[in-house]
Amino acid sequence: MPMPEKILIVEDEARIARWTQTYVENAGYECLVAYNGRDALYLARHEKPDLVVLDLMIPEMDGWTLCKILRQESDIPIIMVTAKTLESDIINGLKIGADDYVTKPFSPAELVARIEAALRRAKGRLQPTHTVKVGDIELDLSARLCHVNGKMITLTTSQFELLHFFLQHPNQVLSREQIIANVFGLDFDSFDRAVDIHIRRLRTRIEPDPSNPTYIQTVFGAGYRFCPDKEN
Structure with a gap:
């Protein structure tokens, strides 16, 4: 019998942490709980969870800082939890490396659905030993x-899935709606700028000059196009 996937819950309010842990464990996952950023970083480094549910407003090391460190050290899926509903706060969270987000108050069913979707993306849906090569x-x-050009590039799970989708559709204009549906899933309740942020982050990894992208080009008013031959 396979081992259950391990979820690290980072939440400073004990009642919410216990409530979240109960629902996540009832969904079949193993849970670790940290009540501050420093303990969370220790658990992430030593227990190697499969996913992190991260409240941004935590003591000792805030969630923004912890998210940055986790993203620098691994491609573990991160779902940020915030009471802030401003678009700018959500965008900042995605910029520093979160894969998805939920805002308080959230339903346990919503959180479990987002965990399941993030883990599916992390696992991928493809056959072993499958390689895709398009251009460089x-x-x-x-x-x-x-x-890229023979050089190994480190990508997060979201960046890897996004790039794979582009490689499957070279020289085609892909709308933001198509990207959300095929890469992040229809349960990814987000907005156009969130897609733009994920693409901006991917460009910093694969483009020689991210400010003047040649692989992933913006088609104004329509979406994005992957150009394997780097034609402008």
Whole structure:
């Protein structure tokens, strides 16, 4: 019998932490709980969870800082939890490396659905030993490795899935709606600028000059196009 996936819940309010832990465990996952940022970082480094549910307003090390460190050290899926509903706060969270978000108050069913979706994206849906190469970019879908011009590039789960979708549709204009549906899933309740942020982050990894992208080009009013031959 396979081991249950391990979820790290980072929440400073004990009542909410216990409530979240109960629902996540009832969904079949193993849970770790940290009540501050420093303990969460220790658990992330030593227990190697499969996903982090991260409240941004936590003591000792705030969620923004913790998210940045986790993203620098791994591609673990991160779902940020915030009481802030301003679009700017959500955008900032996505910019520093979160894969998804929920806002308080949230239903347990919503959180579990987002956990399941994030883990599905992390696992991928492809056959082992499958490699995709388009132009200068090659993806090893079983090892989750990316090479650009022969150089290995580290990508987060979301960046890897996004790039794979582009490689499947070279020279085609893809709308933001298509990207959300095919990469993040229809349960990814987000907005156009969130897609733009994910693409901006991907460009910083694969483009020689992210400010003048050649692989992933913006088609104003329509979406984005992947150009393997780097034609402008």
